[in-house]
Amino acid sequence: MRAPLPTPLVTVEVADTLRRGVPAVLVAFPGDPVRLGPGAEDLDVDVAEVSGKAGATSRQGRTWVVGVGDGAPGDWRKAGASLVRALHADAEKSGGTTFDVRLPEDVTAGAVAAFTLGAAVGGYRFKVTGEEPPKRVKSMRLVAGDPAFAEVVRKANTLAAATSFSRDLANMPSNVKDPSWLAAAAVKAGRAVPGLQVEVRDEKWLAEQRFGGVLAVGGGSARPPRFIELTWPGTDAGQPHLVLVGKGITFDTGGISIKPADGMHLMRTDMSGGAAVIAALVGIAKQSLPVRVTGLVPAAENHVSGTAYRPGDVITQYGGITTEVTNTDAEGRIVLADALAYAVRNLKPDVLVDVATLTGAMKVSLGLRTGGLFATDDDLAARVAEAGVEVGERWWRMPLLEDLAEDVRSDIADVRQCPPGPGGITAALFLREFTGNVPWAHLDIAGPARADKVYDEVVAGATGFAARTLIELAETYARTQASANTIG
Structure with missing residues (x-):
């Protein structure tokens, strides 16, 4: 059985000269007639066979043409x-595996970054098989005149690698991927990046520290829970401390409140929030960002057994808040609550962000391509949304409605797990109870974490959504810190 991690991606780099004998790729802009980028005058290209529509591809001899639309x-x-x-499909039929893409002289850094990201992850393929993998494109050089694009491409490749690694973790079948496997994957990834520290805590530690939420959710499985903590210490003392928390449910049956059979097989991706956090920490460390970042992933399987937790139970979360359980299929918020409380008490964060495939309500509200954003701080909300725009991930801010906050209170415990009302909002209000006074954002990615078809740079399966946003978010704090140091 082969499922190599990480999945190999197309290598993208910048060059200032063409390679002899290497197939060329030209870009095309829509118009009447279609306008071709540089190099067309040296090659025999029939413009009538070309479309400038974004993503439209055509092959003429050994030359390829791709449309870039309006250039956004x-x-x-x-x-x-x-x-x-298209090149992957051609390679399987004995086509080439390396190409030179000729870019216009006036191409922007944003366009180069976006093209690199798309090229790196657009051909992503995850398949568990005993067969040899098909022939694939291995590398691509972007021929551009500005040497400064090398740094742009380097960062875009880092974002692509984070997206791909997050997809890998989420796509892995759950007979392989349990909490222990996920923890081991985080440790292995951390060892490959200088300065990134990874610590894994087992069920004994969780019991000693009274992580009642994680233990309750994981109690129905023969494969015990884990608590994964990744630490990037930054580069200097006194830097902002950003804590990222990701839901790590490696499989979710729904527990006693069992899910319908249809769609349950997709629950291998219910740890996509945790995958995004792990991948983001790796990406942040690779860039040596001057900001302190800690990633927390409470990992558990939510199963049905004689030791499973029940609706009506009252559990004590880390830190002492008691929660009335009303639906064992709303397990994500329970494990996140432990991790958020742990972060507030022990890590003293300046900023706290959690990310999770949390509620079906957000899929109904925003569809499958936009993440839900809740925040107690306007500056943090703006940073998350702007980071998403920068890296091609869409977020929509949702309200934390105070008239619903009282519904979080329980008659027999401090809080109840599933208050009535709009599910995405009430879930966020529940989580807010564990965030202290720390500026906090909650990212619900139940919709965009999975895809059932190809679009843009996304392929079917886990999408890796949120990993790029988290890296870019950390970079905004790094830039703010650098600006403050300059002023000081």
Whole structure:
């Protein structure tokens, strides 16, 4: 059985000269007639056979042409992804495995970054098989005149690697991926990046520290829970401390409140929030960002057994708050509550962000391509949304409605797990109870964490959504710190 981690991606780099004998790729812009980028004059290209629509590809001899639409970053990202998918398909029929892409002289850094990201992850393929993998495109050089694009491409490749690694973790079948496996994968990834520390705590430690939520959710499985803590210490003392918390439910049956059979097989991706946090920490450390970041992933399986927790139970979360359980299929908020309380008490964060495939309500509200954003701090909310725009992930801010806050109170415990009302909002209000006075954002990715078809740079399966946003968010704090140091 082969499922190599990490999945190999197309290597993208910048060059200032063409390679002799290497197939060329030209870009095309829509119009009447279609406008071709540089290099068309040296090659025999029939413009009548070309479309400038973003992502449209055509092959003429050994030359490929890809449309970049109106030239917006999303168009360039889609172009890179569509091109690589077409080249992969051609490679399987004995086509080439390396290409030179000729970029216009006036191409922007944003366009280069978007095209690189699309090209790197657009051809992502995860398959557990005993067969040899098919021939694939291995590398691509972007021929551009500005050497400064090398740094742009380097960062885009880092974001692509984080997206891909997050997809890998979420796509792994749950007969392989249990909490222990996820922890081991985080440790292995951390060892490959200088300065990134990874610590794994077992069920004995969780019991000693009274992580009642994680232990309750994981109690129905023969494979015990884990608590994963990744630490990037930053580069200097006194830097902002950003704590990221990701839901790590490696499989979710729903517990006693069992899910319908249809769709349950997709619950291998119910740890996509945790995967995004692990991948983001790796990406942040690779860039040596001057900001302190800690990633917490409470990992458990939610199963049905004689030791499973029940509706009506009252559990004591880390830190002492008691929770009335009303639905064992709302397990994500219970494990997140422990981790959030742990962060507030022990890590003293300046900023706290959690990310989770939390509620079906957000899928109904925002569909499958936009993440829900809740925040107690306007500056933090703006940073998350702007980070998403920068890396091609869409977020929509949702309200924390105070008229619903009282519904979180329980008659027999401090709080109740599933208050009535709009499910995405009440889940966020429940989580807020564990965040102290720390500026906090909750990212509900139940919709965009999985895809059932190809679009833009996304392929079917786990999408890796949120990993890029988290890296870019950390970088905004790094830039703020650098600006403050300069002023000081």
